[in-house]
Amino acid sequence: MRRGQLRDYRGCGCLALLLLLFGMALFPVLVHQAPKVAGGVVLAVGGLFVCIASYGLCRFSRYILERVSRFGQGLRADRHPYSLELATTRGPIRLYNPFRGILVVGAAGSGKSESIALPLMRGFAQKGYTGVLYDFKFPSLTGDMYSLLAARQNPLPHYFLNFHDPLRSYRVNPLHxxxxxxxxxxxxxxxxxxxxxxxxxxxxxxxxxxxxxxxxxxxxxxxxxxxxxxxxxxxxxxxxxxxxxxxxxxxxxxxxxxxxxxxxxxxxxxxxxxxxxxxxxxxxxxxxxxxxxxxxYLFGGDDFSLDINDPENPIVLSLGSHPSLAGTYAPLCSLVITVATRLMNQPGKHHSFLLLDEGPTLFIPHLDLLPNTARSNRVATVFMCQDLAQMVDMYGTEKADVLSAALNTHFYGRVSSSKTARFMSEQFGRYDQVYTTSSASRNWRQWLGGNEGKSETVQERDRIRASAFLRFPVGRFAGIAVESNMTEFNAQFRVPARPPQVPLPQPTAExxxxxxxxxxxxxxxxxxxxxxxxxxxxxxxxxxxxxxxxxxxxx
Structure with missing residues (x-):
């Protein structure tokens, strides 16, 4: 439902309420004046009838508007079968073409996982996406992904690599x-x-x-x-x-x-x-x-294929890292993702996603080229990080800039770096603020006379100040979205309810x-x-x- 339609609905409700209150107030007055005014009872009944009819007409109009809105949403859903939706206090943000790439920047505790990653994963599961999920704090996002897939009528097979406990993990051979x-x-x-x-x-x-x-x-x-x-x-x-x-x-x-x-x-x-x-x-x-x-042991088996988005056998793969051993597992996760993305980025494949939680903990060769080249092959790339400085530290300034530019939709949450905050503020540009100054002067000898004047000055002001990004509450994000119902936004994101948790399966150790x-x-x-x-x-x-x-x- 668009915000304009929401205002129409509220207008109908307010009008109906006013008419009802007016009728309730008018009825006793007319009845009291009935002995003095001929036909007072008739007028009172007529006024009450008009109020009731008006209220019913407003309710009927609201019903018609709701049906038209749902019909329009159905048409839009048909035009954008791969769209994703995120709920905010200012209305939903619909990403009609998530294959343009998504960048999420927010410090620890800013709400990236709850407000952004979880709704995106829900959309991926509902729209039948295949893909690869890099879970930096396994099994946090992996458990949610498995539960979301299990809730579907025809869930896709879900495999996961648990580097911390190989005996409770599937096995894969990326060098087959x-x-x-x-x-x-x-x-x-x-x-x-x-x-x-x-x-x-x-x-x-x-x-x-x-x-x-x-x-x-x-x-x-x-x-x-x-x-x-x-x-x-x-x-x-x-x-x-x-x-x-x-x-x-x-x-x-x-x-x-x-x-x-x-x-x-x-x-x-x-x-x-x-x-x-x-x-x-x-x-x-x-x-x-x-x-x-x-x-x-983990890489000595071959339980599933890394051709993730094979139309004949689509799957979802989760890679489980661990913060205390991220450096040890990074080469292995990067190898698997590199093999998978080379196979995913081919024409004629199933629509898929690559979601990297704490993406700068990995170096993936030519990742800066993936969003642009994989867009036509229906691969949605989601890169999440705590600060842009992490991207520069891992990929270098030039490749970090290329990667940031290739990911067209940006979500900016609270950050701790003033440099990153200034960069975010610059993305929204400035506006002209007009200041008016009035002045007056009088001479005591000629108290009836004097001079009055006004002056106007125009100054540029940031649309979103850099200091605002340093103070954003949990779950608040500002950003720029392409091919969306909101090209720009600055809103508090609603945290969706987590799906009913389904325990991860326990593969048999061999x-x-x-x-x-x-x-x-x-x-x-x-x-x-x-x-x-x-x-x-x-x-x-x-x-x-x-x-x-x-x-x-x-x-």
Whole structure:
């Protein structure tokens, strides 16, 4: 219901109430004057009848207006089947085209999750969106998403990754050969891992980080080409952490992998062992953060496909991070999201969403290009952060500006940074404020005379002051919306009731995590032995020593 229609309804109600009160007051007066005025009773009854008829007419008009309004809303819903709605004290905000991208900025406790994320998730569930949800405080938003989907008549399958407790999580293989059609994908996925493990490489990539990315790309592609049955993250991590010489000689067996690591292989042939150790050690030291039995177990299965918006098998995926281990889980979440978005951003797919709660805790390669390129493919990108400075810190000034501009609809809540508050204020522009000054002067000798004058000055004033964003209450947001019923807004958002909570399912654990971790190491050792075992006795080899032992790690 639009605000103009709401005023019409209120006008009808007020008019009916006034007529009713007038009739009640007129009736006893006319009855009292009936003996003096001929036909007083008739007039009284007639006046009361007019009041009742007027009241009924107003009620009937309101009924007609409501029906017309509902019919109009139905037409608009047909024109905008993917629209989302958020309730405010000044009326609903309808985003007719959420694929234009949404940016939500608000400090901790400003109401981002309750006032913005939850209504958007409700709309995604009601409109049948598939998508990916990054839940920074698992299972806060994941539980709501699962409950909202369960309330639908035909709910979409919902999978989640619980990094904090892998035995109560689904398992996925983001490096499955079907996600690696050519080497460009392998490099993209390697970049997602290395950039989150070595944050300094995002802004200032150097020889060591570039070489580490090349080496990881070669390891992924080697397993993809030579041993596709072992192409998963646990085997890649085990291969990376193999002894230097064994690793490089293994990769050299594949022509493409040899080209990827040509600089490292050249250093090895020249005897520059320090350079080789520096490159391999850089990658191995970073990989050690995620090379654990728990993570290997989680990424060693394949319970669902990352083709999230496949029209034949649409799903919703939630990634559960944890504030105390956000740095450890960031490379893994980024890898999964990178794989998923590459598959989502294709024509002819189901409409979908990507909602990133605390988005700056992840580095996703080319995320600044996703909102613009995925718009035509019906992918709605929602990026939530506490402050714009976080985006700059993670992506750099240029990419942060590009990402902010690519997300066309902005919601600004309370912030703690005066710099961010000034930026927000500038988005709404200024208006001209006219000030009128009156002056008068009189001479005591000529008290009947004098001069009077008026002057006007025009000054520019911020439409929303920067200081206002520092004092916004919880749930109040101002912003700019494209393709919406409100191009600008500054309102208190209504907090919707949470859906009836449905407990998350408990996937069945398969096997022992530590035993799986050891088995992966043994399988990778067998690859190194098969490729690199020398055919004749080497000088200096002790009697009875296995010639391939120097290529293996003990398990």
């Amino acid at each position: 050969p079907r996600y690696l059609p050519h080497t460009g994908y392998a490099r993209e996925y390697a970049t997602a891992i290395v950039s989150n493990l070595m944050r300094e490489s995002i802004r200032r990539p150097d020889f060591w980080t570039r070489s580490a990315t090349d080496l990881l790309t070669a390891c992924i592609w080697y397993l993809r080409s030579e041993h596709p049955e072992m192409c998963d993250l646990p085997h890649v991590l085990a291969l990376v952490t193999s002894p230097d010489e064994a690793l490089l000689k293994t990769l050299k067996q594949n022509e493409q992998c040899a080209q990827m690591t040509v600089s490292i292989l050249g250093a090895l042939e020249r005897g520059a062992e320090n350079q080789v150790s520096g490159v391999v050690g850089t990658l191995q030291g970073a990989i050690a953060q995620i090379n654990t039995p728990e993570i290997c 096997g022992d995590m530590l035993e799986y971790y050891r088995r992966v190491r043994r399988e990778v050792n067998s690859l190194l032995v098969a490729v690199d075992a020398p055919q004749e006795t080497e000088p200096g080899k002790r009697a009875g020593q296995d010639p391939a032992s120097r290529f293996r790690l003990d398990v």
